Amino acid sequence: MFLAVREIRRTKARFAFLVTAVALLTFLILVQQALQNGLITAFVGAIRAQSAPVLVYSVDGQRTLQGSVVEPALAQAIARVPGVAAAAPIAQRTFTASVDGAGPSNAALFAYRDAALGGPGSLTAGRLPRQAGEAVGSAQDFALGDHVRILGQGRSPAITVVGLAADAQIQVTPTLFVRWSDLVAASRAVNPDAGAMLPGAIGVRPVAGVSGAVLAQRIDAALPQADALTRDQAAERTPGVAQVRQSFQLIFLLFALVVPLVTGLFFLIVTFQKSRSLTLLHAIGAEPRRLVSSLLLQVLAIVGGGIALGTLLYAPLSQTTVGSLVLRFDPRSVLVWAALLLALGLLSALTAARRVLRIDPVEATTGGGGR
């Protein structure tokens, strides 16, 4: 230990370089993790934030609210499945809107007939809509009292934000939870030829004693045209979520690969450079185990220091927003990545440790230690 610490103190610049490299990699990993979480929340937050425990799409809709159309016969059949306590329609469409007279932007209207089956589950401010023309907006995009006008060819309906919900975006678009009539009015405004507004999904509540998962299975078994999912399943299985996760996992894999590569090669080079000293130490009685412990201690200190520094850099950034994505400090991610990177760092030092163990003290008398 004494040797390990002394060496770090003597060659500060070299070890500081590696600490900085590990810190930067840790910082990048944690930022990417926060971006992934923020992106998925912005993609399906409204589905998680809505109040219906079970969502039933039509099979044709392929688990997207905007793509699914539940025809009246199917909606009635869903309501009749044993175990259904209540059922109500939900629909979502994206429009071009103007907020408080500003330039055009996108706005998704998430419409419900029953606030307990498709309305926002909880609010961070304000109240639920009491009448047509009122909405609960996604908290990062709207403020209480905002006036939103849907831009279309017909008479543009105006919507006032009376409540706010956290993490309530859908399709990475500013989202407004509105009453059914507001969605119908908005659709007519952009398309005067529009026919009946059919639900994209049916929000369902199970009777007491039946879980959402069991009810979803019952509905699927009873109705071949229905695709029933619990709230969490509906969020996770929305097309695109798995692809986002896979893309980020590939990035994480690459980062996780770099840390042991850099650390391993660094310590191998260092071991090569000081092989003469190590041979001499071995020749005068230093046990190989002690030399390896010293090496591993350095790996722990360097990787640990890098992780700590990377986390410190990440902490202030995790309190900010990137575009409309809200980043959050996730202690679980930090702990998991810290443990993984430490383990990989130690694993990567094995080659260097092997080299230390193979040192032959006789070489101290022949000058072979330098090779």
Added chain:
Amino acid sequence: MRLALRELVRRPGRFVAATAILTLIASLLMLLGGLLDGLTAGSTGAYRAQRGSLIVYSATAQDSLVRSRITPAVRRAVERAAGGIAGGLGSVQLGARIPGRGPRDVVPVVLFGYELAPRGLPGRAPAGRGVIADTSLRSRGVRLGTVIRLGPARTAVTVTGFASDTRFSGQGTLWGSLATWRAVLAANRPAERAGPGVVQALVLAGAAAGPAAIDAATSGNTHTLTVPQAIAALPGLSQQQTVFDQIIWITVAIGVIVIALFFALITVERTPLYGVLKALGASSRTLFEGVLVQAVAVTAVASALAIAASLALAAAIPPGSIPFVATAQRLATSTAYLLVAAVAGCVFSLRRILRIDPASAIGGEQ
């Protein structure tokens, strides 16, 4: 340089580890690039196939085809201002039921209604409920004469031909008349029904006026884009490009680090040998050139192996499954990136070589 090449030939085992790691990195780079190209091709085929050069959306659509709506009055204004030929375009994304597949096994497709035929499609759209299918749908069991039932209303369309490279949003496409599109839309998405003469966009071929003049002629009711601009505006495309580019650059950076560390290690190992060579008159430049040649050779071998793997993968993947294409341009670009990374990586060894003292050959450093 000759010494470096001779070492490569005589002691290839010394470079196996670096070649193996670099082959993995090169394969990853080409796989990522091929996936990006495949995904982009699958998302943009319908637009790339257009014979027209301009696409006109309604002004409030934010350049989204499904949110755009061009009325007959606006169309007339566009035609008057633009000259050339204008063709209406409509689309709807639906689940398709193909004979022989289970009741829950729905294939996502995009049905297009067209007037101005894209490349590879007949000049006149198929009559009745006939449609031309993208060739990627063959892997889903679609054949000539197959009756496909679209959406919850199960609207039947019959395949009368095939066109290649017309995919859209990563899905196979069906191309029919505007009347077919209107009928399918009204039956399956009543809230998005298009009235008589209404289309989602106009494709303009041989237009005499530019986008700004066209939009001015419609009093700002339209937003006209060139086809490349319309492709760039497709939702998610630029984000997809950014994410993949980011991964690709990280991979190249990893390549630089691996090469730098590997050749730094080799240089450390060879320090006494380099000392002797310098004592015999070899310059630092000669020694560095040797390292450079070895790095470039190792990278070239790794790239060649990765190219072979990419071509084999592209040949092995059944059509319509993983969106991977191995284009000559992508393979060449990836190889070039890695060669540059090899040179950049070697630069880290330069300082070490410059610092070698020839006196060390006779123990002068002690």
